[in-house]
Amino acid sequence: MNARTYEATPPCRVAFLGLGVMGHPMAGHLARAGHRVTVFNRTAAKAQAWASEYAGASAPTPRQAAAGADFVFSCVGNDDDLRAVTLGAEGAFAGMKPGAVFADHTTASAAVARELHAAARALGLHFIDAPVSGGEAGAVHGTLTIMCGGEAAPFEAMRPVALNFAKAVTRVGDSGAGQLAKMVNQVAIAGLVQGLAEAIAFGQRAGLDMPLVLDVIGKGAAQSWQMDHRGKTMVDDRFDFGFAVDWMRKDLGLVLAEARRNGAPLPVTALVDQFYAEVQAMGGRRWDTSSLIRRLKR
Secondary structure, X not given: OOOOOOOOOOOOEEEEEOOOOOHHHHHHHXXXXXXXXXXXXXXXXXXXXXXXXXXXXXXOOHHHHHOOOOEEXXXXXXXXXXXXXXXXXXXXXXXXXXXXXXXXXXXOOHHHHHHHHHHHHHOOOEEEEOOEXXXXXXXXXXXXXXXXXXXXXXXXXHHHHHOOOEEEEEEXXXXXXXXXXXXXXXXXXXXXXXXXXXXXXXXXXXXXXXXXXXXXXXXXXXXXXXXXXXXXXXXXXOOOOOOEHHHHHHHHHHHHHHHHHHOOOOHHHHHHHHHHHHHHHOOOOOXXXXXXXXXXXX
């Protein structure tokens, strides 16, 4: 991360809640950019290790981590985890100063984003739903894409700080819009990965030199991020990296629940979700999402 060029922003007091594979490097970029960072993690030892690595501070509760912070960022597991770090006597909202901004990078439901936006507003705080795309590599290299929902003024205040771990931070609408945009992202990825899996499996059955074929078609209309970054590893049957199938199923569950609410037909997404269930049953819960091709080779 030392090679990363950081935004020239005034140093702020920042809290970061959740130090998993995404949160740990994201918080690290904030510290390296010169911000005063206090972290919280449910497993306290992880927070203490982070604080030692980055010369930051750790706190035993979200409330204590958020106390006095200008911005509080979070990246946790799901809706319930998000409520746990924001609400209640020891939640971050209880410790934040008036006018502070909470930006959540969890992939969660639009409903919980709107719920927490309302709760924050009632306390004189601001809440931005800000899910990310780019995976662990994007977090490590500080090149995430962030899609945000919420009010314009707190978004504009938060944006330059978040650009220390992202390459793009964009407001796409009001509260909940960030989460809905992330759902659009996951719908698009699910279809792309399944199409790429079928294409590669077909080419292999046909006896083609698939690395060569991918190089050729990757220069034309079939090109995609998935083809560029996952095509050859799919050919090589390597999946011990990247965005886990378990995480994708969580995300697709959010998508399908929202589609049931708004009436959007998602036949391909629903089918690919079931294909991922088959991959889980094959032992692939932590394989990269490109492991869809495994079920075509049985």
